[in-house]
Every structure is written in C-alpha cells, then in structure tokens.
Amino acid sequence: MDHDLAVIGAGVVGVSCALWARMRGLSVVLIDPQAPGAGTSYGNAGTIAVYACLPVNDPSVLRGLPGLVFGGDSPLALDWGHALRNPLWMLRFLANCRTGRSDEIAGHLAMLLTQADAGLNPLVAEAGAEDLLVSRGQLTVWSTRAEAAAADLSLNRRRALGVEVREVSPAEAREMEPGLVLPIERAVHFPGARHVLDPQALVLRMFDRFVDLGGVSVRARAERVEERDGGVTVFADGEIRAERAVIASGAFSRRIAGSGAERLPLGTERGYHLMFEGEAGRVTRPVGWVEGGFYATPMAAGLRLAGTVEIAALDKSANRGRLAYIARRGREMLGDLPEPASEWLGYRPTMPDSLPVIGLAPGKERVIHAFGHQHLGLTLGGITGRIVADLAEGRAPNADIAAYAPGRRFS
Numbered sequence: 170m171d172h173d174l175a176v177i178g179a180g181v182v183g184v185s186c187a188l189w190a191r192m193r194g195l196s197v198v199l200i201d202p203q204a205p206g207a208g209t210s211y212g213n214a215g216t217i218a219v220y221a222c223l224p225v226n227d228p229s230v231l232r233g234l235p236g237l238v239f240g241g242d243s244p245l246a247l248d249w250g251h252a253l254r255n256p257l258w259m260l261r262f263l264a265n266c267r268t269g270r271s272d273e274i275a276g277h278l279a280m281l282l283t284q285a286d287a288g289l290n291p292l293v294a295e296a297g298a299e300d301l302l303v304s305r306g307q308l309t310v311w312s313t314r315a316e317a318a319a320a321d322l323s324l325n326r327r328r329a330l331g332v333e334v335r336e337v338s339p340a341e342a343r344e345m346e347p348g349l350v351l352p353i354e355r356a357v358h359f360p361g362a363r364h365v366l367d368p369q370a371l372v373l374r375m376f377d378r379f380v381d382l383g384g385v386s387v388r389a390r391a392e393r394v395e396e397r398d399g400g401v402t403v404f405a406d407g408e409i410r411a412e413r414a415v416i417a418s419g420a421f422s423r424r425i426a427g428s429g430a431e432r433l434p435l436g437t438e439r440g441y442h443l444m445f446e447g448e449a450g451r452v453t454r455p456v457g458w459v460e461g462g463f464y465a466t467p468m469a470a471g472l473r474l475a476g477t478v479e480i481a482a483l484d485k486s487a488n489r490g491r492l493a494y495i496a497r498r499g500r501e502m503l504g505d506l507p508e509p510a511s512e513w514l515g516y517r518p519t520m521p522d523s524l525p526v527i528g529l530a531p532g533k534e535r536v537i538h539a540f541g542h543q544h545l546g547l548t549l550g551g552i553t554g555r556i557v558a559d560l561a562e563g564r565a566p567n568a569d570i571a572a573y574a575p576g577r578r579f580s
C-alpha cells in the first residue's frame with residue numbers, strides 16, 4: 170500500500186484531516202487540483218463561530234418563506250428552476266424546519282461546537298498560526314424592533330445549549346463598534362468566538378506543516394475511488410493506493426464516483442463576499458447583522474462583507490443581484506464604502522438537515538466521509554479532522570458521532 174490514508178480535497182476540512190492524521194503518525198496523501206484552501210474555505214466570513222448551534226432549519230423559515238423568497242431585499246434567494254429540479258432536497262430541508270427536529274439538530278451541532286476549539290487549537294499550534302487568530306468575540310445586531318423582540322427564543326435556545334451570550338445595550342454596542350451606522354435595536358456579544366485574519370492563509374499554514382511532517386501532496390482531480398485488494402484505489406491522474414480514503418471535497422463530494430457520496434442528498438447554499446481594501450478598521454471584530462444576513466469581518470486584506478444564502482445550482486454563474494444586495498446593505502450598515510476590490514461566490518456544502526456527514530460511507534469498509542459542514546466548516550474542520558484521524562486509526566472517537574453518520578435518515 171502506498172499510504173495509510175488518502176484525503177481527497179484540500180479545503181479546511183481536508184487539510185485538517187490530513188494534518189491530524191499525519192500528527193498521529195499515519196502516512197498521508199492529500200489530493201486536490203487546486204491550491205489548498207482555494208475553494209469555499211478561501212472566502213468565508215472568517216469566524217470561529219462556536220455560538221452558531223442553531224441551524225438554518227428553523228420554524229421561522231416555514232413562516233417567513235414567502236416573504237424571504239419573494240422580497241427583493243432578502244438575505245435568502247431561491248432559484249425556482251433549481252428547486253423544482255431538486256424537490257426532494259427542498260422538501261427534506263423544509264421537513265427539518267419543524268420545531269422538534271430543529272431542536273434535535275441544534276443539540277447535535279452544539280455537541281460538535283463544544284469540541285471545536287479542542288479540534289482546531291492543536292492544528293493552529295502545530296502550524297504556528299496563532300498570529301492569524303483574534304479573540305474578540307462576535308457581535309450580533311438587530312436593526313428592527315420586530316426581529317429584536319423575536320430574538321429571545323433563539324438566544325434562550327443557545328443559552329440552554331451552553332453558549333455564553335452577553336446582552337449589550339445599543340449604546341454599548343456602538344461603543345464597541347463605533348463604525349456601525351445602522352439603527353441598533355438589540356445587540357449581543359458572543360465572547361467565546363474568534364476570527365481568522367485570512368482563512369486561506371490558515372489552511373496554507375496547516376498544509377505547509379503537513380508537508381514539513383512528510384505528508385504528500387498530489388495536484389490532481391480524483392474521479393473515482395474503488396475498494397479493492399484490502400485497500401482503496403483513488404483514480405486521479407493515475408492510481409493512488411491507500412489503506413483508507415477520506416472524501417473531503419466540500420460541495421463537490423458527490424462528483425467522486427464509487428465513494429458513496431454520489432448517493433447522498435448533498436446540496437449547496439451559495440454565499441458571496443465583497444472585499445474593501447484599507448477598510449478593515451470599520452469594525453474590530455466580526456459583526457453579524459441579522460436582518461442583512463451577512464457579517465462584516467476585519468481581515469488582513471481589508472474589510473470583508475460575507476454571507477447571504479442562495480439556493481441555486483453549483484455550476485450556475487454568480488448572481489450580480491446578490492453582490493449588489495451586499496454592497497447596498499453594507500452601506501446601510503457602515504456608511505459610505507469605496508468600490509470593492511474583489512468579489513467572490515462560494516459553495517457551502519449543505520445536507521438537508523444542516524448536519525455534517527462524518528463517518529464510514531454506507532456499504533464501505535474503507536471510505537470515510539467528511540463533508541457537508543454548511544455555514545461552519547472553518548469552525549468545525551479541526552474537530553472533524555480529529556474524528557477522521559481516530560477512524561483512520563481504527564479507534565473509536567471520544568465523541569458519539571452517530572448523528573453525523575452518512576447512512577442516517579435526512580428528514
């Protein structure tokens with residue numbers, strides 16, 4: 170066998186799996202046609218969002234669906250053609266918005282989130298990347314009375330799941346973030362959150378350390394995997410043989426034939442960002458604006474406005490309307506902004522129950538799935554990597570991972 174483990178996909182999830190496994194002494198090959206962290210892991214809002222245990226699947230989605238989808242000013246956009254071509258995913262997603270189910274999902278997300286730092290910090294230390302992380306928490310603001318009043322329910326759900334929530338007055342919120350010009354009806358600070366000054370740089374540092382430790386990198390697209398001769402063969406511009414393979418190709422994981430991922434209901438929630446060079450000082454920590462549906466995050470390269478959700482196909486071109494929405498509402502949030510230096514579309518890998526898929530592929534003995542981290546891949550990549558390293562070593566993870574099993578029911 171050439172390697173103990175072949176990891177397919179070098180986003181934050183795949184690189185975390187590869188580095189954890191290498192730190193445990195396994196021989197690992199990491200396969201990706203792109204540079205590490207160049208996919209969705211490049212352009213996210215950069216928040217280590219340990220407070221984000223409430224899934225998008227929420228009863229309010231059912232109540233607010235018509236307004237959200239048809240309102241031009243909505244952070245959520247739906248491509249109806251795509252929805253009609255994927256009715257099962259849509260129906261499963263909506264079925265998971267029922268109150269009881271949404272609470273169950275929140276509990277499963279909270280379980281992973283409580284271990285997020287324990288999964289990420291050893292990788293950051295190993296990679297010498299402490300300078301890329303900032304510990305100033307996250308500030309969430311509400312700009313309308315109706316949404317502010319309705320927030321008690323979600324804040325109490327978070328508290329009940331162990332999230333530290335600090336209610337701050339609108340005046341205190343303005344003191345914390347004087348750059349905000351939007352009306353503030355309510356604000357909370359999540360002190361346990363951190364942010365990353367450059368999400369791709371973090372992945373690259375971890376990748377460099379992986380290579381320093383003797384990890385092997387192959388720049389190729391994996392087309393297919395096959396379990397045979399007591400191992401797995403990955404077909405990627407030639408054959409790569411390993412004891413086990415990990416599918417960590419984010420929203421594209423279904424495209425790898427023979428992996429078992431092609432049979433799972435993996436969808437995507439597309440999201441966008443705009444970068445404003447020289448404007449990082451507008452905020453001092455990630456600020457999430459609930460009604461706007463995006464974050465303002467101070468990064469090394471400037472201010473990043475990132476977020477919104479667009480349910481549309483992976484291969485559809487970027488929607489200029491979504492970018493214009495963020496630009497317009499960004500000015501409502503922060504006042505005048507210059508023209509953005511760059512813009513970006515990314516693909517959150519999302520299962521209809523908003524839970525990641527971590528575990529052995531159904532019907533396989535040697536193929537491990539690690540994708541579907543939706544809005545939380547940067548936060549949960551590290552703990553996913555640790556669990557995958559456990560599975561690759563053949564030992565039981567010290568967390569119950571049944572809720573994330575690839576073979577679970579999705580509605």
Ligand SMILES: Cc1cc2nc3c(=O)[nH]c(=O)nc-3n(C[C@H](O)[C@H](O)[C@H](O)COP(=O)(O)OP(=O)(O)OC[C@H]3O[C@@H](n4cnc5c(N)ncnc54)[C@H](O)[C@@H]3O)c2cc1C
Nearest residue numbers: 178180182208209210213214216391419440545546547548
């Ligand atoms: C706007 C936006 C804001 C976000 N904000 C946050 C946030 O603040 N905090 C947070 O925790 N998360 C956030 N996320 C989510 C997070 O970015 C994702 O969950 C995460 O990046 C997914 O990582 P990944 O490694 O699974 O996928 P990716 O980063 O997409 O990596 C997948 C890799 O697989 C490779 N690949 C694909 N097909 C193949 C193949 N056939 N063979 C080999 N390689 C292949 C790709 O080239 C890519 O490098 C945000 C997402 C968006 C869109």
